[in-house]
Every structure is written in C-alpha cells, then in structure tokens.
Amino acid sequence: MASSNERVPGDQPAPLPEIAIEDRHHLLIEAVHDHAIFMLDPDGHVTSWNTGAQRIKGYAPDEIIGRHFSAFYTPDDIAAGKPARELELAGAAGRVEDEGWRVRRDGSRFWANVVISAVRDESGVLRGFAKVTRDMTERMRLAALERASEVSTQMQVARENEQKRIARELHDDLGQQLTALKMSVALLEARLKTRDEPAAPLGETHELQAQIDAMAASLRRIAADLRPPLLDDLGLCAALDWLADDFTRRYGVRATVRISENAGDIAEFSATTIFRIVQEALTNVARHARARTVDVDVVRTGAGCSITIVDDGVGAQLDAAPNARSFGLLGMRERVRQLEGSIAFHSTPGAGFRIEIDVPERSLLAGPNDMDASAR
Ligand SMILES: Nc1ncnc2c1ncn2[C@@H]1O[C@H](COP(=O)(O)OP(=O)(O)OP(=O)(O)O)[C@@H](O)[C@H]1O
Ligand SMILES: [Mg+2]
Known part of the structure; x- marks a missing residue:
C-alpha cells in the first residue's frame, strides 16, 4: 500500500510547453487591458501596440504603427511643441510623467496619465521609448462629483x-x-x-x-x-410638532407627527436636514395635494431613523417628465444623499403621496460639525 506522501503516477500536471521569454513579455503586455502599453522609436513613431492601447485610443495596430505619437495630443499641445518636449525630457531624465487631455482616434478626448521611459541598449544608445497611458477620465469625473x-x-x-x-x-x-x-x-x-x-x-x-x-x-x-427657534433650543421633536401645528393652522390640513422619544439625540446637521425635508414635503402637500390629512412618522431604530410622510391627496404621476424648474423633490434627494441615506417617492393619481426615507445611524450622530456655533 502506498504511504500517504508517495506520489501517485499521473498526479503531476503535464509540464507546459516552454514559452520563450519574449513571448511571455508579449503575453503579459497583451493581457493588460486597462493600460495602453506601446513602444516609440527614438523619433516618436509608434513601433508596437497592445490590446489596452487599442481599447483606450481606438486605433487598430495597422492604423497606428509607423505614425508619429503626436497623433494622441490635442492641437493646442501640438502647437506648443509638447510631444517633442516630452521625448526630450524622457531622453534626458530617463522618464517623464504627465497628466492631461489626449485625443482618441474618433477625436474624443480623455484625461490621461502618461509615463514615457527612455529605452537604451547596453552601450547606452537610445533605442526608443516605452509609453504607458492610463485613461483617468472616469476617476476624474468621480473626483469632480x-x-x-x-x-x-x-x-x-x-x-x-x-x-x-x-x-x-x-x-x-x-x-x-x-x-x-x-x-x-x-x-x-x-x-x-x-x-x-x-x-x-x-x-x-x-x-x-x-x-x-x-x-x-x-x-x-x-x-x-x-x-425655527425650537430646533436649536428644544430639538427635532419639538420643532416638528411646531411645524405640524403651524401647518395645520395656516393651511387647514390636519398634520400629525409621531416621533420616537429617543429621536432627541440626533445631531444638529441631521436634525436640520430632516426638519427641512419634512418642511418641503408639507409645502408640497399645501401646494399640490388638496389633502385632508398628512402624517409624519419618525421612527428611531437601532439601525438609524426612518421617516415617512403620507398624505391622502390627489397624488401625482411620478414617471411624468420632471419639470426643469422643480427643485423640491430633487433637494430632498440631495439632502438624504448628504446623510448617506435612501429616499423613495410613491404615488399614483388619486391615491395620495408617500415619501419614505432611511438614514443610517452613523449619519444621525455626526455630520458636518462645522455648523457655525457662533450663529446659534
Ligand atoms: N404631496 C404631493 N401631492 C401631489 N403631488 C405632489 C406632491 N408632492 C409633489 N408633487 C408633485 O411633484 C412635483 C415635483 O415636486 P417638487 O417639490 O420637486 O416641485 P414643485 O413643488 O413643483 O416646485 P418647487 O421647486 O418650488 O418645490 C410637483 O410639481 C407636483 O406635481
Ligand atoms: Mg415643492
């Protein structure tokens, strides 16, 4: 009987055929899809092209090999002599890195991170340049957002x-x-x-x-x-009660607020945000709903806070094209986003309007704490 550490014949994977080192490099470079990796000759003509380069810049290899790499630069950069200057710098310093707009085959622009490295032989003679380009457009767009x-x-x-x-x-x-x-x-x-x-x-x-x-x-x-003075002095519960009373008195629509007792510890930024959302929702009820009642529920759970505002008015067709000058619901979304929460609007004509909001616990206890104390 074979002992446990004895190898059973056929246990070993069949050896892979030897791959020449050049082929391995080629395979490696081809496998990289999110970087354009290619070579330039000492004058800046493209001499090799990988899949990533084709994906980012849009040229097939036979469309670009042999052409000067200034094709990737904007007309302004070309007029300013930037391509030649970058090769000069890379030749002198060994490497140059740059971020800026580059141009795809179809003329569209993308924000690129570019590294150009000089390639020299053993005797130090410049044989060309290796160029690695990354498309940073999406990252830049996210940073801007x-x-x-x-x-x-x-x-x-x-x-x-x-x-x-x-x-x-x-x-x-x-x-x-x-x-x-x-x-x-x-x-x-x-x-x-x-x-x-x-x-x-x-x-x-x-x-x-x-x-x-x-x-x-x-x-x-x-x-x-x-x-509302109550928001600063007595907190969210008192301020929402005041808002509902004031609303009922002003518009003759009965507003009821039910709020968990433990909602008093909500930090100022979140409390102000929730107050402003309910205020905008009530304003909408007064302007659009023709409702008899509106109920506001603020429920504090261990996981955070859920806020529901429901009226029994005429409702709305929510999938109708939004009015470009309507900012109320958009503003609510933006405020909820600042609290890293979620918001949903439910309505159909004739069946009232319902707003459901969930705010996570971490946003209730902290927030932009620079709400200026001197203004209180
Ligand atoms: N409670 C509601 N009942 C019925 N329709 C509503 C209600 N709330 C909102 N709506 C509908 O949704 C639309 C968008 O509301 P939103 O608050 O974004 O804009 P607005 O109130 O028209 O303008 P504003 O920018 O001044 O708030 C309203 O025009 C209205 O048609
Ligand atoms: Mg509104």
Missing part, C-alpha cells in the same frame, strides 16, 4: 448658518424695537387718558398698537420660517 457634493453640503451648511443669523437679528433686534415701540404707544395712550380731553386720539393709538402686533407676528413668522 465628490468635490461638487462636498461644495453643495458646505453651501447648505452656510445657508443654514446665514438663516440662523438673520432669524436671530430679526427676533432680537427688530423684535425688541417693536416691543419698545408698543410700550411707548401704550404709555402715550395712558397719558392721553389721564388728560381726559374729549379730542384725545385714543382710537388712533389703539390702531397703532394693533399694527405693531401684526408686524411683530409677521416678524416672528418670517424668523421662524428662516430658522
């Missing part, structure tokens, strides 16, 4: 801070002045009363007081629209 979304978050934060500041100014400065004015008018009225003059303009002072009250109410409403 990331930057744009960072900028949009920062702008959102800046806007909230600015609104907070204006709301405080309105409340503290103009509000105080109105209060003082009302007191002066009340004093004036009291003095007029003691004089007991029949012509005392008491009706006018009454009128003035009523006007001042109306101004104070408008001012409070504008300030609260800009930044």
Whole structure:
C-alpha cells in the first residue's frame, strides 16, 4: 500500500510547453487591458501596440504603427511643441510623467496619465521609448462629483448658518424695537387718558398698537420660517410638532407627527436636514395635494431613523417628465444623499403621496460639525 506522501503516477500536471521569454513579455503586455502599453522609436513613431492601447485610443495596430505619437495630443499641445518636449525630457531624465487631455482616434478626448521611459541598449544608445497611458477620465469625473457634493453640503451648511443669523437679528433686534415701540404707544395712550380731553386720539393709538402686533407676528413668522427657534433650543421633536401645528393652522390640513422619544439625540446637521425635508414635503402637500390629512412618522431604530410622510391627496404621476424648474423633490434627494441615506417617492393619481426615507445611524450622530456655533 502506498504511504500517504508517495506520489501517485499521473498526479503531476503535464509540464507546459516552454514559452520563450519574449513571448511571455508579449503575453503579459497583451493581457493588460486597462493600460495602453506601446513602444516609440527614438523619433516618436509608434513601433508596437497592445490590446489596452487599442481599447483606450481606438486605433487598430495597422492604423497606428509607423505614425508619429503626436497623433494622441490635442492641437493646442501640438502647437506648443509638447510631444517633442516630452521625448526630450524622457531622453534626458530617463522618464517623464504627465497628466492631461489626449485625443482618441474618433477625436474624443480623455484625461490621461502618461509615463514615457527612455529605452537604451547596453552601450547606452537610445533605442526608443516605452509609453504607458492610463485613461483617468472616469476617476476624474468621480473626483469632480465628490468635490461638487462636498461644495453643495458646505453651501447648505452656510445657508443654514446665514438663516440662523438673520432669524436671530430679526427676533432680537427688530423684535425688541417693536416691543419698545408698543410700550411707548401704550404709555402715550395712558397719558392721553389721564388728560381726559374729549379730542384725545385714543382710537388712533389703539390702531397703532394693533399694527405693531401684526408686524411683530409677521416678524416672528418670517424668523421662524428662516430658522425655527425650537430646533436649536428644544430639538427635532419639538420643532416638528411646531411645524405640524403651524401647518395645520395656516393651511387647514390636519398634520400629525409621531416621533420616537429617543429621536432627541440626533445631531444638529441631521436634525436640520430632516426638519427641512419634512418642511418641503408639507409645502408640497399645501401646494399640490388638496389633502385632508398628512402624517409624519419618525421612527428611531437601532439601525438609524426612518421617516415617512403620507398624505391622502390627489397624488401625482411620478414617471411624468420632471419639470426643469422643480427643485423640491430633487433637494430632498440631495439632502438624504448628504446623510448617506435612501429616499423613495410613491404615488399614483388619486391615491395620495408617500415619501419614505432611511438614514443610517452613523449619519444621525455626526455630520458636518462645522455648523457655525457662533450663529446659534
Ligand atoms: N404631496 C404631493 N401631492 C401631489 N403631488 C405632489 C406632491 N408632492 C409633489 N408633487 C408633485 O411633484 C412635483 C415635483 O415636486 P417638487 O417639490 O420637486 O416641485 P414643485 O413643488 O413643483 O416646485 P418647487 O421647486 O418650488 O418645490 C410637483 O410639481 C407636483 O406635481
Ligand atoms: Mg415643492
């Protein structure tokens, strides 16, 4: 009986036929699909071409071999003498790396990372250049998108801070002045009363007081629209309750908010974001829904927070072409994206409108923490 470490005949894979070293290199270079790898002669004419080069630049080997590599550069770069300069630099320093626009066979441009290395023989004579090009367009597009979304978050934060500041100014400065004015008018009225003059303009002072009250109410409403004071002072639950009451009073549509008790620990950026989403959803209900009721549910689970806003109004055809000037639903999507959450709209004509949002736990407790403390 064969012991366990004895080899059974036929156990060994059949030896592969020997591959010459040049062929191995060729196979290796051909196997690379996401890099254009090719050779240039010392004057810059293409002498070899791999599959990656064909994929990235669009030329078949027989269309490009023998042509000068300046075909890959933009007319501006060619006019500025860039191809020749890069070969010169690679010849002098051994290697040159560059990022910039290059041109495909069909004339389209791509953002390329290019490395050109000088190839010399044993005696140091320049035999040509090895050129490796990577298409970075997609990566650059993603980086640009990331930057744009960072900028949009920062702008959102800046806007909230600015609104907070204006709301405080309105409340503290103009509000105080109105209060003082009302007191002066009340004093004036009291003095007029003691004089007991029949012509005392008491009706006018009454009128003035009523006007001042109306101004104070408008001012409070504008300030609260800009930044509900409750959001900063008492948190999301109180602010949403206030929003629903105010909405019911203003539009006569019954708004109900149910919110988990433990939703109070949601950090300021997320709380502001959720508040603004519900505010926009309610504005839509007032403008479009012709609803009798709207229900807002904020449920805090261990995994995060889910927010549902449902009305019993006329609904909408959601697959209709979006209006280029409608930003409400888009803005909600953007805000939810900033919280790394998900949002879905469900509606059919005649069957109300439903918005479902899920925000992960990590976004509830942290966020752009540079919501300026000085603006509070
Ligand atoms: N609760 C709702 N009930 C019925 N239709 C709605 C509701 N919410 C949104 N819609 C429909 O979806 C469309 C897009 O809403 P969105 O908030 O994006 O834009 P808008 O309210 O028209 O404009 P704005 O940019 O000022 O918000 C609305 O025009 C409306 O037709
Ligand atoms: Mg809207």
